[in-house]
Amino acid sequence: MGGSNGSLPAREEVLQAIRAHQRFCLTTHERPDGDAVGSLAAMQGVLSGLGKEALAFLPAEEFPLPYEYRFIQLEGLVTEPPDDLADRVLIFLDCGNIDRSPVGESNARLVINVDHHHDNTRFGAINHVDPQSSCTAEMVWDLAHGLGVTTAPPIAEALYVGLVTDTGRFMYENTGPRAHQMAAELIANGLQPHEIYRHLYEGVPQGKLVLLARGLxxxxxxxxxxxxxxxxxxxxxxxxxxxxxxxxxxVDHLRSVEGTAVAGLVREQLGSGGATRKVSLRATDDRVDVSAIARAGGGGGHRRAAGFSTELDFPELVTFLREQLAQQL
Structure with missing residues (x-):
């Protein structure tokens, strides 16, 4: 488990802090994915189950959320940091770097950092960082056990979304035994996997199909x-x-192409006039760590999946990626 600033293991510090405090604010990284939204909703459900007051904060510009995650229940949602943040414990979920957070440096009563990215910058007063976990949702599931909270249907659905999306439907190398144990427990308690699958992977808007065709x-x-x-x-x-x-x-369609070591999607950030591009990277070769490439570009992530933002134009960006790849191969 990741280290903390105290003498207790970080997991125990988190459990102790949750038991000791009553008011919380939860947030996650910009452009939240399934693990971010799922972990946020699940942690809120866990805290509510303990009788705690927990707000979920996502900036207004993050809405609407991607269509596949809109069924996830986010109660007590706010789009501005609460005025009483100094009286609340602020929990960051799935956020590897404070720069990816909508809050930034905070004057919260206590900052807790719960994450599974190996390059997490340990920005919290308590840093519960476990790169061995398949996803942050797995860590929230574990904390729920430590707090004696039953994963009721809304919590279970949110946890399963985080698990399924961050493991690539249990196909990525971060899929460990605990990921399957977690899934088995959630299903045994009544979760309907096919219903989650339908939300995530069926009912695709035609615009998404057209965009994929353009990308290919x-x-x-x-x-x-x-x-x-x-x-x-x-x-x-x-x-x-x-x-x-x-x-x-x-980008996942690109990673499946024979001979590919690194797949990359470069997309213009809408509203930037083409000045800013987002880069998503995926590695298929054990020799390549795309998080190192992303860090060189000012971002971060996992060995096999990472990303960054850049103002380089596409030809310059291709040159940068080729140089970075050559350094590792």
């Missing part, structure tokens, strides 16, 4: 296919009638 049309390969990249421009989004969240999953 734009694929380029470099260095004998080791680097497989595509880009999505503002024009692509406009043509597809798609919002930014519709690009989720495009």
């Amino acid at each position: 049309t734009n694929v380029e390969r470099f260095d004998d296919g080791l680097l497989t990249v595509t880009q999505l421009t503002a024009d692509d989004y406009a043509h597809a009638g798609a919002d930014e969240s519709f690009s989720e999953g495009v």
Whole structure:
């Protein structure tokens, strides 16, 4: 388990802090994915189950959430940091870096950092960071056990969303035995996996399909296919009638191409006039750590999945990625 600033193991410090305090504010990283939204909703449910007051904070610009996560229940949601934040314990979930947080440096009563990213910057007063966990939702599930809270249906659904999405439906290398134990327990307690699957992977808007087609049309390969990249421009989004969240999953089609060591999706950030691009990276080769590439670009993530933002144009960005890949191979 990740270290903390006290003498107790970080997990015990978190449990102790939750028992000792009554008022909380929960948040996660920008552009929240399934693990972020699921962990946020599940932790809120756990705290509510203990009779605690817990607000979930996401900035207004994060809404609407990606369509596949909108069924997740987020009670007590606020889009501005509460005025009484100094009286609340602030829990960051799935946030590897304070710079990816909507709160930034905070004057909260206590800051708790719960995350599974190996490159987490340990920015909290309590840092419960466990890179061995498949997802942050797995850590919330474990904390619920430590607090004696039953994972009722809304909590179980949120946890399962985090688990399924961050393990790539149990296919990624971060899928450990506890991930399957967690899934088995949630299902044994009444969770309906097919219902979650339908929310996440069926009912796809046509605009998402059109955007995927544009992304696959734009694929380029470099260095004998080791680097497989595509880009999505503002024009692509406009043509597809798609919002930014519709690009989720495009890069996973690239990673499956034979000979690919690193797959990359470069997409213009809408509203930036093409000045800012988001880069999503996936590694298929054990020799490559894409989180190191992402850190060189000012971002971070996991060995196999990472990302960053950049103002480089596409040709410059391709040069940067090729140089970074060559350093590791």
